[in-house]
Structures are given as structure tokens and as C-alpha cells.
Amino acid sequence: xxxxxxxxxxxxxxxxxxxxxxxxxxxxxxxxxxxxxxxxxxxxxxxxxxxxxxxxxxxxxxxxxxxxxxxxxxxxxxxxxxxxxxxxxxxxxxxxxxxxxxxxxxxxxxxxxxxxxxxxxxxxxxxxxxxxxxxxxxxxxxxxxxxxxxxxxxxxxxxxxxxxxxxxxxxxxxx
Amino acid sequence: xxxxxxxxxxxxxxxxxxxxxxxxxxxxxxxxxxxxxxxxxxxxxxxxxxxxxxxxxxxxxxxxxxxxxxxxxxxxxxxxxxxxxxxxxxxxxxxxxxxxxxxxxxxxxxxxxxxxxxxxxxxxxxxxxxxxxxxxxxxxxxxxxxxxxxxxxxxxxxxxxxxxxxxxxxxxxxx
DNA sequence: GCGCAATAGTTTGGTACAAAACTATTCTGC
DNA sequence: GCAGAATAGTTTTGTACCAAACTATTGCGC
Numbered sequence: 150x151x152x153x154x155x156x157x158x159x160x161x162x163x164x165x166x167x168x169x170x171x172x173x174x175x176x177x178x179x180x181x182x183x184x185x186x187x188x189x190x191x192x193x194x195x196x197x198x199x200x201x202x203x204x205x206x207x208x209x210x211x212x213x214x215x216x217x218x219x220x221x222x223x224x225x226x227x228x229x230x231x232x233x234x235x236x237x238x239x240x241x242x243x244x245x246x247x248x249x250x251x252x253x254x255x256x257x258x259x260x261x262x263x264x265x266x267x268x269x270x271x272x273x274x275x276x277x278x279x280x281x282x283x284x285x286x287x288x289x290x291x292x293x294x295x296x297x298x299x300x301x302x303x304x305x306x307x308x309x310x311x312x313x314x315x316x317x318x319x320x321x322x323x324x
Numbered sequence: 325x326x327x328x329x330x331x332x333x334x335x336x337x338x339x340x341x342x343x344x345x346x347x348x349x350x351x352x353x354x355x356x357x358x359x360x361x362x363x364x365x366x367x368x369x370x371x372x373x374x375x376x377x378x379x380x381x382x383x384x385x386x387x388x389x390x391x392x393x394x395x396x397x398x399x400x401x402x403x404x405x406x407x408x409x410x411x412x413x414x415x416x417x418x419x420x421x422x423x424x425x426x427x428x429x430x431x432x433x434x435x436x437x438x439x440x441x442x443x444x445x446x447x448x449x450x451x452x453x454x455x456x457x458x459x460x461x462x463x464x465x466x467x468x469x470x471x472x473x474x475x476x477x478x479x480x481x482x483x484x485x486x487x488x489x490x491x492x493x494x495x496x497x498x499x
Numbered sequence: 500g501c502g503c504a505a506t507a508g509t510t511t512g513g514t515a516c517a518a519a520a521c522t523a524t525t526c527t528g529c
Numbered sequence: 530g531c532a533g534a535a536t537a538g539t540t541t542t543g544t545a546c547c548a549a550a551c552t553a554t555t556g557c558g559c
Contacts, residue, residue, distance in 0.1 A: 177408070183460065184479070184480060188367040189371070192364055194486060209514090211515070217353055218350065218352070222350055222351050227538065244515090265536090295490075296486070308362040308363065308365070411545095411546075414511095417509055440554095
């Protein structure tokens with residue numbers, strides 16, 4: 150807990166004015182109780198744990214939601230997908246290019262509105278999605294272990310409240 | 325509940341053989357109940373809400389934690405800081421360069437170990453930190469409104485459990 | 500002392516994202 | 530029908546991050 154001085158090892162060192170920082174403990178100040186900070190850490194930890202689990206597969210968690218949304222909504226447009234996934238549509242272009250290059254999705258021009266694409270999974274995409282879904286289920290099971298089923302539900306509900314209640318980019322007043 | 329103003333206004337388009345995707349509702353499948361997905365959305369929303377609030381100031385939320393940790397731990401080294409902030413040390417270099425360029429922090433070589441720097445705030449850095457802290461307090465108050473004080477505490481506790489329980493990069497045994 | 504492992508920080512290369520400017524197509528008012 | 534607004538997607542630019550390779554300094558074994 151409280152540090153033995155690493156200075157004392159040597160013979161008498163000079164009385165250096167070392168603050169706690171250099172030793173073990175770091176003072177987080179108000180950070181220690183702030184939601185935002187912990188949200189970042191938790192999201193990060195969850196993301197990395199999932200990525201580690203899905204390591205055998207060639208896709209990272211960011212792509213997973215994309216694949217799932219396409220699989221569940223065949224024919225969806227890029228704009229609708231980007232809204233559902235809460236990512237800017239411009240972020241989607243390179244992701245979809247990559248997924249198409251790997252033959253996991255197909256992009257067909259909409260015959261009625263030739264501006265849009267209609268996205269859908271290829272059989273290979275379905276298979277990859279199934280594998281990732283399995284990884285995600287295990288991941289969620291791990292989270293359930295950590296949280297317990299009852300806490301988990303409340304936790305999810307609170308997350309939803311935050312998501313709905315905080316003004317996202319254009320939210321609050323559409324222009 | 326959460327019915328963002330999608331383009332649902334003009335739902336009655338022509339009699340296109342449209343799957344649900346193109347119209348208003350998107351099927352999220354299992355995503356709708358997965359913690360990881362909602363963590364990402366919540367973190368994102370919180371981050372953006374904070375950034376919006378701190379708009380007058382020239383610093384974004386990423387820098388805020390850095391400044392706070394330096395302010396609370398004067399003389400801290402870059403490595404210790406990166407560990408506390410859970411960011412790779414290489415990410416820190418450009419951030420600190422920028423903060424130093426703006427005269428918000430000072431970097432002094434440690435006289436006893438000339439490899440390390442000892443970081444501390446300048447008076448301008450203290451002032452900026454104070455302003456940001458005020459923004460963060462308001463932000464947290466907003467979160468409290470959304471969550472209620474009781475839920476908030478449980479929520480924070482659950483976040484901590486996640487952070488501690490999920491294997492971070494090198495985690496499992498820190499030295 | 501001398502070499503070698505460990506440590507502090509930087510550099511390089513790559514990924515993921517957003518915002519704004521751009522192209523192509525469709526819709527609306529008249 | 531045609532000018533201009535709206536919409537779908539792409540490109541460009543800039544930020545934040547990580548991981549691995551690198552430099553400089555320190556500590557360790559002998």
C-alpha cells in the first residue's frame with residue numbers, strides 16, 4: 150500500500166522532494182468518481198476483450214456491428230446503416246469497400262434510386278457473421294459472470310438512458 | 325421510447341418492394357441487448373456532450389484527463405501518466421508536445437534519471453484545468469439528472485467491475 | 500570497468516473515425 | 530420541363546489512438 154521508499158535502498162540519498170507520483174500510487178482527483186472517464190475505460194476494456202476473443206477471425210469489433218446490421222436488414226442503404234450504427238456515413242465507405250473486397254457483402258445499386266446502394270451479405274458474410282456472433286455470445290457470457298444477470302439488465306437500461314438523454318451530434322433540434 | 329426523428333415522416337413512398345430496412349425501423353438483432361454495443365454508444369454520447377460543453381475552451385476531453393492527472397500528480401513521468409490514463413505511452417508524445425507548445429505544462433528532465441521527464445502544470449495550465457473541471461462538473465450534474473444519484477453510484481460501481489474484470493492489454497499481472 | 504538487460508521516451512506505420520467539400524442523382528415549385 | 534434544393538455516397542483533411550522498432554540512459558552481473 151504505502152510505499153517503501155525505493156530511495157532507501159541505497160545508502161542515504163539526498164532528501165529528494167519526491168511526490169507520491171513517482172512512487173506507486175497516482176491521485177486521480179475527481180476523475181476517480183466521474184462517469185465519463187470510467188465509460189471510456191470500460192468501453193475500451195470491453196472492446197479489447199472482444200477483439201482478443203475474435204482474434205482467430207479476421208474482423209474487429211467495429212466491423213461486427215456493421216455486418217450484423219446488414220445481415221438483419223438486407224437491402225439497407227449506407228445512410229440508414231450509418232445512422233443505425235451511429236457512425237458518420239463517410240466512415241462507412243472504406244469499411245464497406247474492405248468488406249466487399251473480401252466478398253463478405255454485396256453492393257447493388259438500387260434500381261429505383263440510382264444514388265443508393267442496397268447492401269446484403271454474401272454466404273461467406275453470413276458464415277463470418279455467425280462465427281462472430283458466437284464470439285460475441287461468449288463475450289456477453291463473460292460480462293454476465295462479472296455483473297450478474299440482474300445488475301446486467303439494470304446496467305443496460307442505464308446505458309440506454311444515457312444514450313437517449315445525451316445530445317448526439319445533430320440531436321436536440323434537427324435542422 | 326427512443327424514437328429519433330428519422331426520416332419516418334415520408335414513410336409512404338411509392339409501392340416499392342422495400343424491406344423494413346429502407347423504411348423507418350432497423351432491426352438490431354442481438355445487438356439490441358448487447359452490453360458492448362451500448363457501451364460504445366454511451367461512451368460516444370458522453371464524450372460528445374462533454375466536448376460540446378467545453379467548446380469555448382481549446383481542449384477536448386482526451387486532453388482533460390491528462391491535464392488532471394498532471395495537476396494532481398506534479399512531477400509524474402510520462403510512463404506513469406500513460407499507465408494511469410490507460411493509453412499507450414507513444415500516444416502521449418504528441419499530446420504533451422502540444423500541451424507544452426501551448427504553455428499549459430512544463431517538462432523538466434529528472435536530474436537523477438535523465439531518461440525521464442517530470443511533468444507539471446504551468447499557471448496557465450492550472451487555470452485551464454480549473455475551467456475544464458467546471459465544465460466536467462456541469463456535465464456530471466447533467467448525468468446525475470439523467471440517472472439519479474442512486475443509479476449513478478451503482479452504475480459507476482458496475483463500470484469499475486467491468487474495467488477491473490476484463491483483461492486489458494498487458495493485464496493479468498502488472499508488476 | 501564492461502557488456503547486456505531493462506526502462507523512458509520518440510518515431511514510424513497503420514487503423515478508425517468525423518467534418519466539410521465534392522459528385523451524381525432525385526425531388527419540388529413553378 | 531427546368532432551376533435549385535435535397536439526398537446518397539465519396540474524397541479529402543485532420544485527429545486520436547496503438548504496436549513495433551528505434552535511441553538514450555540506467556542498472557546489473559561479473
